[in-house]
Amino acid sequence: MGKHALLSASSSHRWLACPPSARLCESYEDKGSEYAQQGTDAHSLCEYKLQKALGIKADDPTENLTYYDSEMEVCAESYADYVMEQLAAAMKNCSDPIVLIEQRLDYSRFVPEGFGTGDAVIIADGQLTICDYKHGKGVLVEAEKNPQMMCYALGALELFDALYDIDTVRMVIFQPRRENVSEYIITRTELLQWAEDILVPTAKLAFDGEGEFCAGEHCRFCKAKAACRKRAEYNLELAKYDFETPAMLDDVEIEAVLSKVDELVSWAADVKEFALHAAISGKAWTDWKLVEGRSNRKYVSDEAVATAVTEAGYNPYEEKLLGVTAMTALLGKKNFVEVIESRGLIEKPQGKPVLVPMSDKRPALNTAKQDFNEE
Ligand code: SF4
Incomplete structure (x- = not known):
């Protein structure tokens, strides 16, 4: 895996929200993870499939991929198909579009030492398209105002703006395991304005280890997430919630709990995991000890x-x-x-109802009770 820049594009969502987190994370060891390795494997396969589709000679990496499976195969194929469709669409208005695979994108003019890799970049007819493959399925990734994509877009502009007349940048997140293809188009002027107003000054603060700590949903991607005081204070605010006296919580109070509970649960889990790992590594807590957990019988071979x-x-x-x-x-x-x-042998059953904030893009479900009232 390549070395990560202090202000990497993939972590920009976090350091833009909490600039001092960048230097704080630096003091933690980069342990890597199974998910990260899975992502790297999937990217290698995607690169190969796209090269093959474009008729470029390339070595098949499959046998060296630790996490290769049939799902990864299908995902990589569909990624290559998608990029080829985009290219075919671009060719309708432009006879010689440019396609670049795994292009290094340097945005260090805006962010100190900033660089990243664009999975696929297409330039055609005044528009630059950047496509980013995401193998993860835990978090749905949106392209809209996605700072990672905007950093890549700036890097791409640095390379091609002088050679081609680029007016707009189209950013695409291709996340097959969530059936998500998310697109966002921004003009070159808007992008450069964002860089000047937000990115450059915040990156400077982050690089210098300055700025205000600010907790929020971005904390879950922070290496300091378990022991950070700001995040603890932020989450413990719920515990301080000044509930009214009646025996039952009212609707407003329930919604106040709902709005914080996911983060509270994930913070509590992070603190538990941190304390467990510390104990396994030899730390003696005053009131807590390690014991053997439950286990199930299994075959020896x-x-x-x-x-x-x-x-x-x-x-x-x-x-x-x-x-x-x-x-x-x-x-x-x-x-x-x-x-x-x-x-007709495929169906998509209705998913279980989940309660989400109004800002969620999915349409609201009609419950049986609402249907009854409408009749
Ligand atoms: S845990 Fe959150 S508040 Fe604390 S440093 Fe990280 S991003 Fe900032």
Whole structure:
């Protein structure tokens, strides 16, 4: 994995909101994670699939990918298909669009030492398109005013603005495991204005370790998230909530709890994990100790169990229908449509109701009670 800049684009959402977090995070070791490695593997595969689709000779990285699976295969294929569709669309108005894969984008004119990598960059007819592949499925990533994409866009402008007449930048987040393709178009002028008004002064504060600590949902991506005092104060505000005296909470009070509870839960989990890891590493807490947790029985060797059960005259395996992703990988996308989808054999069941803030983009569900009232 490449070295991360202090003010990396991928962490810009955090350091723009809380500038001193950048230097604070520097003192923590970069442990990497399974998710990060999965993302790196998926990016290598995406790069290869796109090169192949463009007819560029490239080595197939599959056998060196630790986390390769049928889902990653389908995701990378669909990413390459998507970029090729964008290119085909660009060619309708422009005979010689430029496509760049894994392009290093340097935005250090705006942010000290700032650089990143654009997964796919297309330049055609006054528009620069930057496409970013996200393999994660935990957080839905939106392109709108996404500072990581805006930093990349600035880096791309640095490279191509003088050569091509670029008026607009289109940023695309391609997040197949969330079925999310999010787009945002910004004019070159708006982008440069944002850089001048917000990015440059905040990046300077962050680089110098200055500015105000500010807690919020961005804290979950901060290495200091467990022991940070500002975040603790912010979350403990809920505990100080001055509830009125009646026995039951009223609607306003319930909504006040709802608005903070997710962050409160994730902060509490971070503190617990931090304390556990410290104890495992040898720290003795005054009132807390390490004990052995519960565990379930498991086979010493799957192979030996399968042999023993077969010898005893039983079938140790169950046969299961492949899931949608694995089946798509087996048949290929085209065949999947022909053999399964076109016969009406795919449905998307309604998801379980979840309560989200009004700002969420999904349309509100009609409950049975509302339907009844309307009738
Ligand atoms: S945990 Fe939050 S408030 Fe604390 S330094 Fe990190 S981003 Fe800032």
